[in-house]
Amino acid sequence: MSRIPVAVLGATGMVGQRLLQLLDVHPWFEPAFLGASVQSAGKPLAESGRWLLPEPVPASARLELRPLDAPFDCPLVFSALPSDVAGTVEERLAAEGKAVCSNAAAHRLAPEVPLLIPEVNPDQTALIELQRRRRGGAGLIVTNPNCSTVQVVLALKPLHDAFGLAEVAVTTLQALSGAGYPGLPAMDVLDNVIPFIAGEEAKLEREPLKLLGEVRDGRLREAEIRISAQCNRVAVRDGHLACLTVRLRSPASLDEVGRLWQEFRGALEARNLPSTPPRPVRVHSAADRPQPRLDRDAGGGMAVSVGRLQSSPLGGLKCVVLGHNTVRGAAGAAIHNAELLLEQGWLRGPGGVPARPPVPAKEA
Secondary structure, three states: OOOEEEEEEOOOOHHHHHHHHHHOOOOOEEEEEEEEOOOOOOOEHHHOOOOOOOOOOOHHHHOEEEEOOOOOOOOEEEEOOOHHHHHHHHHHHHHOOOEEEEOOOOOOOOOOOOEOOOOOOHHHHHHHHHHHHHHOOOOEEEEOOOHHHHHHHHHHHHHHHHHOEEEEEEEEEEOHHHHOOOOOOHHHHOOOOEOOOOOHHHHHHHHHHHHOOEEEOOEEEOOOOEEEEEEEEOOOOOOEEEEEEEEEOOOOOHHHHHHHHHHOOOOHHHOOOOOOOOOOEEEOOOOOOOOHHHHOOHHHHOOEEEEEEEEOOOOOEEEEEEEOOOHHHHHHHHHHHHHHHHHHOOOOEOOEOOOOOOOOOOOO
């Protein structure tokens, strides 16, 4: 099959470059347009001297960077734009009939925009019909969650389904790459922890309610869970770690919780997508795991790791969750959402929905 040509907006940033790196070997999608600011446009990304990842520069980085308002024919857009720019640009592209998979926060909480994790809530793509009635045409916007929300919700989903969630307290230790490039000054982060990340706590307290909600009569009903979040920036390159204390609505033993995580495979329609790891949640029994340096790349960076499962003296249970913030928490999540759109028939490439090649068998 010919791969679907896609546009990557914000291609010069860390998430944009991670998108190019992941798309370079993707079986369904192929970068054909790279959008960037006017200041960056006019030459190939590969010649800019600004490749930020340790992985080799992909072939698509040889494409010329174009202004964000330049025309292109790609039916699918990956947006890694800053939120203050993303809102207007993404709405314009959706109005033109394009499918936009956004990593930005601009539309995440809009009632008609699906906020997706394919293993968790693939049914919420039904909200696309609300968009299309409002906007007209065949365009759409879907978003992936905040980079910490993804890993937290993947760990909470099986518990929510089995026992119900009453309260969640979460404290995050978030990597430097989450702040983008060039990030924070060295004098701020060396020998230090910064106990504030603008806007993060509000996102982590609100986004899970949408992700764990359900669509009824064409509208989303958010989950009723009390969530309290505190977010900290730490001197780690990649990998957000979250310490959770969870109070369930129904009693559960630690063995039951561990078994649910071990057996969790996610929604049926997400299991054969190219980016879905065979085990979305990896469980660690060692007392000092998970750790960013050792565990952030689990499942190609698309699996989350949980450990330190214990009873909490305050009631309920406590644990530690870790995920790769620029893969599962950003670029990989946007690509994963596009795979779901294609699988469900929302995305149409040249000549209609292309036949999708089989996904290679995945190791457990």
